[in-house]
Amino acid sequence: MLRxxxxxxxxxxxxxxxxxxxxxxxxxxxxxxxxxxxLTTNVTGHAALFAEGIARQDxxxxxxxxxxxxxxxxxxxxxxxxxxxxxxxxxxxxxIPIVLETFILLFCxxxxxxxxxxxxxxxxxxxxxxxxxxxxALVSVISGSVVRTTHLTRTFTDLGIELAQLRTDxxxxxxxxxxxxxxxxxxxxxxxxxxxxxxxxxxxISYRSFLLPAMVLCFTLLYDVFRLNIxxxxxxxxxxxxxxxxxxxxxxxxxx
Numbered sequence: 001m002l003r004x005x006x007x008x009x010x011x012x013x014x015x016x017x018x019x020x021x022x023x024x025x026x027x028x029x030x031x032x033x034x035x036x037x038x039l040t041t042n043v044t045g046h047a048a049l050f051a052e053g054i055a056r057q058d059x060x061x062x063x064x065x066x067x068x069x070x071x072x073x074x075x076x077x078x079x080x081x082x083x084x085x086x087x088x089x090x091x092x093x094x095x096i097p098i099v100l101e102t103f104i105l106l107f108c109x110x111x112x113x114x115x116x117x118x119x120x121x122x123x124x125x126x127x128x129x130x131x132x133x134x135x136x137a138l139v140s141v142i143s144g145s146v147v148r149t150t151h152l153t154r155t156f157t158d159l160g161i162e163l164a165q166l167r168t169d170x171x172x173x174x175x176x177x178x179x180x181x182x183x184x185x186x187x188x189x190x191x192x193x194x195x196x197x198x199x200x201x202x203x204x205i206s207y208r209s210f211l212l213p214a215m216v217l218c219f220t221l222l223y224d225v226f227r228l229n230i231x232x233x234x235x236x237x238x239x240x241x242x243x244x245x246x247x248x249x250x251x252x253x254x255x256x
Contacts, residue, residue, distance in 0.1 A: 014147050014181055017147055017149075018149060018187045019190050020190075020216055020219070022149045022188075022191040023191070024224075025191060026196075028131070028174050029041040029194070029198065031198035031202045035108075035121070040132060043072050043129070044151065046068055059227060067086070068122075073129060073133060076137035077135040078134065078156050080141050082097060097135070098138070101131040102218060103181075105210045108127060108207065109208055109209075109214070111207050134176055135150060136150040147187065149187065150225055152191055155188055158214060159184040162180050
């Protein structure tokens with residue numbers, strides 16, 4: 001799901017990645033807005049806020065929003081750099097952005113206690129934007145820009161284009177289009193499910209709700225690690241069993 005690149009990736013890999021990380025992004029989007037009064041998964045809305053701040057000469061707001069956008073960019077840059085420069089050669093280097101994102105979510109889950117150190121809600125909103133920038137770049141690089149999980153603008157656009165392209169007589173192309181449409185719908189549904197879960201849980205357990213997306217990220221990471229180890233163990237077991245059977249057959253022939 002995370003460690004396959006290029007031609008090694010399949011539709012199933014992209015679907016699993018889209019489901020889990022869209023759920024995480026939707027959750028952070030809703031809980032981050034309720035907790036820190038800021039959009040925390042994309043920068044589209046921040047561009048308008050930045051322009052408003054400049055127009056009203058509210059330099060404090062303009063500076064804060066500019067820092068948020070830079071943090072999202074920094075997250076995307078660092079994640080992409082790690083995956084492209086290390087991830088293709090390292091065994092589990094793709095896990096670095098996931099681990100960093102998990103730590104940021106855990107950090108935000110303890111924000112009421114940490115705020116006593118003098119940190120504001122804007123600081124935590126910027127931290128989440130950094131994390132979402134990392135996630136967006138990670139998913140984009142791994143999937144070859146097929147999957148986007150932190151916002152729905154492009155997903156809805158692609159879905160509309162692909163639905164229109166179904167009106168064709170090329171039945172071979174239709175099967176590919178249907179697979180793409182299923183992927184887009186999955187991203188939208190699980191992003192919305194995550195958003196609903198984030199809004200609902202935040203009203204009950206407040207900032208501790210950020211522990212849930214952190215758990216989803218841990219599952220995403222451990223799934224690949226344990227699945228790889230299990231497959232290797234199973235392959236080695238079958239190889240040893242085959243060798244033992246061949247060895248037993250050879251000894252039987254010698255005795256005969």
